[in-house]
Amino acid sequence: MRCKRCRSDLVAIKLPRHHTALCAGCFDHYVVDQVEKAIRQYRMFRRDEPVLVAVSGGKDSLGLWDLLHRMGYQTTGVHVQQGIDGYSGNSEAKSRAFAEANRLPLVVYDLNKEYGGGVTAIAETSHRNACSACGTVKRYAFNRIGRELGFQVVATGHNLDDEAARLLGNLLRWQIDYLAKQSPALPASHAKLIRKVKPLFRLTEREVAAYAVLRKIDYVIDECPMSHDAKSLQFKAVLNQLEHESPGTKQFFYLEFLRRQPLRGADPSAEGVLLNECARCGEPTTGELCGHCRLVAPLERMRQIQPGQRIDGGSDDAIGSVEPVAPVSTDWDA
């Protein structure tokens, strides 16, 4: 078997969904090309616009950071230290090591310092599922830190498998509100919200892992120990099964959904949603208290922490130069 692009006989990876096989160099070219295509197609950010990259220490987020940095974007990482024993220390260490090796700035948002406990304590005191609690806190942190540092966009490492699994889950439960909005690029629907983009949405998990390995990125291999029964893993497993039987299934399922947007407009509640500011933290919310505050308030009360007060009284724990970035016009049509 030969590389489909350069005819070299050193094939590094087969891509059944594209009926092709590529050598390491051409695979790298393919990955960069897919990310460029994603950014261009959804106008995720401009060449000159600083990008905040949400970094967990896994292959997807470090792969994304590596890609955007190589492609010449001005990037800053943000890592949420979740305080999960035997896991989060390693995640933070790998994120810091990548930042240092590439001389890139990284902000660390430490749940223990913010709320007096990690994601497990937050989930327990609020009687919430750990994965859902973790997602709420991360979304809050990425948006607040991004806005406070002057970023207008945060990029996450969600890949095609993540997005297809999310789509399947939303369809199985007919969560029309989520289906109507699901997109690799969410606009800023409020002055206090920054844009959220997913530049890896055209690449499968396997492709991103291969990229990270070929680039010798030192990432956390283990799945988060809290996610062992996460629904998303079940959805990924069945999609992989169908993909194995019919290569291209996953890609068609998600990309055709994006192309056709069949459920846009099917959400009667989508019109006229007014965002207020949370009575406790001031972040945008549809209710009186935002989801983040409802989530962390029980733990903060227990620990007798004032909202927004940090336990060490210090600022965000950052490495490198984390200066507020200059605002950049995002008037795409200009």
Add this chain to the structure above:
Amino acid sequence: MRCKRCRSDLVAIKLPRHHTALCAGCFDHYVVDQVEKAIRQYRMFRRDEPVLVAVSGGKDSLGLWDLLHRMGYQTTGVHVQQGIDGYSGNSEAKSRAFAEANRLPLVVYDLNKEYGGGVTAIAETSHRNACSACGTVKRYAFNRIGRELGFQVVATGHNLDDEAARLLGNLLRWQIDYLAKQSPALPASHAKLIRKVKPLFRLTEREVAAYAVLRKIDYVIDECPMSHDAKSLQFKAVLNQLEHESPGTKQFFYLEFLRRQPLRGADPSAEGVLLNECARCGEPTTGELCGHCRLVAPLERMRQIQPGQRIDGGSDDAIGSVEPVAPVSTDWDA
């Protein structure tokens, strides 16, 4: 464990999706109740309306025929003899045996007699997939025989697993036109079309099989040998996997789809579809030739058969009294 309904300790079946377990008698009551609910909810047919039942000889169709007969409906069976070696003979025999034992009329539509070959020959000469060819011929036969005998409705044995698998397949391929129409009750959209209904759509495959076993129905157990790699079986398998992890998944997925109809109106081609009559057989079609005629024409040409001519020159092979039925008003709102 006790029967949830009568507290008997002779539990015959557990129903995880309903968090319940039932004895044989109460399970029978449950099955009849679900079918009654289905018929009522979709106004499938009236008490006094003759119903044509499509019968393959499997658990679903014979279970359905048994149920409708027991519930007091005036039923006639129709069986398509597909001519698949080592399979179709048994299917026809079990269908005939059921009809005879219950003194019910049965019409047999024999592909060999109609077209000079079975489903394999039809699929081969038309370069079509056997499952798709079989579906086209059956839909044609059920509709034509039903209409010619004066029926206004044909019932098929599709169960919840069939319908959920079809929904999943349509979603994975975003077949919006099929998604917009998928329903347990299709109206007659042309004077030559009769209504198509699926009274078992609220019951899982496992429940219908249990019903057939408890009723001692002698049915064909083997899957059709042509369907070994049918996509629908793959979709059923992954849905069963998700159902096993979260009982109720399948039911919620399909019934909530029916309740919300999120894709009705998403098919831009649905408006203004005009049905013509096929230039060859006169059945309704959107084109010049209907799908059935495009499918069987190559085989008929090869066998030098005139369209509509039967090889034995005789009428439909029927047992019992297969008289045209008296028309019944279907003005539901009267």
